[in-house]
Amino acid sequence: xxxxxxxxxxxxxxxxxxxxxxxxxxxxxxxxxxxxxxxxxxxxxxxxxxxxxxxxxxxxxxxxxxxxxxxxxxxxxxxxxxxxxxxxxxxxxxxxxxxxxxxxxxxxxxxxxxxxxxxxxxxxxxxxxxxxxxxxxxxxxxxxxxxxxxxxxxxxxxxxxxxxxxxxx
Numbered sequence: 001x002x003x004x005x006x007x008x009x010x011x012x013x014x015x016x017x018x019x020x021x022x023x024x025x026x027x028x029x030x031x032x033x034x035x036x037x038x039x040x041x042x043x044x045x046x047x048x049x050x051x052x053x054x055x056x057x058x059x060x061x062x063x064x065x066x067x068x069x070x071x072x073x074x075x076x077x078x079x080x081x082x083x084x085x086x087x088x089x090x091x092x093x094x095x096x097x098x099x100x101x102x103x104x105x106x107x108x109x110x111x112x113x114x115x116x117x118x119x120x121x122x123x124x125x126x127x128x129x130x131x132x133x134x135x136x137x138x139x140x141x142x143x144x145x146x147x148x149x150x151x152x153x154x155x156x157x158x159x160x161x162x163x164x165x166x167x168x169x
Contacts, residue, residue: 003090007103007109009112009113014113015151016103016114019154019157023100033096033097063076098161110131113135114135137150
């Protein structure tokens with residue numbers, strides 16, 4: 001089964017996480033099952049030192065599953081392996097209507113580029129990435145060949161993603 005995947009990309013502090021969060025809320029409110037994949041810095045951790053699962057990983061476990069009555073999580077330590085490609089991560093997700101991918105600038109899925117005045121870099125990514133199919137910015141973007149949305153116009157961005165991924169005609 002091919003997955004509907006759409007990305008949110010941009011430089012550091014360009015509004016990716018805020019837009020992703022708002023899009024998840026909007027799309028779920030419209031009745032879609034949405035999952036997300038976020039690319040993080042290499043040293044991130046979701047586990048607290050001293051927790052049992054942390055101790056399992058520190059002891060050398062390759063994968064640690066944490067399971068409760070409310071949720072479960074699987075952590076995989078690379079232990080020298082290469083970072084998995086996005087496709088490998090997508091293949092592990094449960095079925096859903098849409099996967100929103102935050103980050104992964106260099107992967108070849110369709111994505112919207114976020115631009116914010118206070119971002120780490122202002123260089124447009126769309127000029128060198130044919131997979132960027134729209135832009136969302138908090139300032140007036142002139143001369144852009146792609147559709148441009150206001151960064152806060154989540155409903156219009158969600159409409160665009162629904163059409164671009166084939167969720168709606």
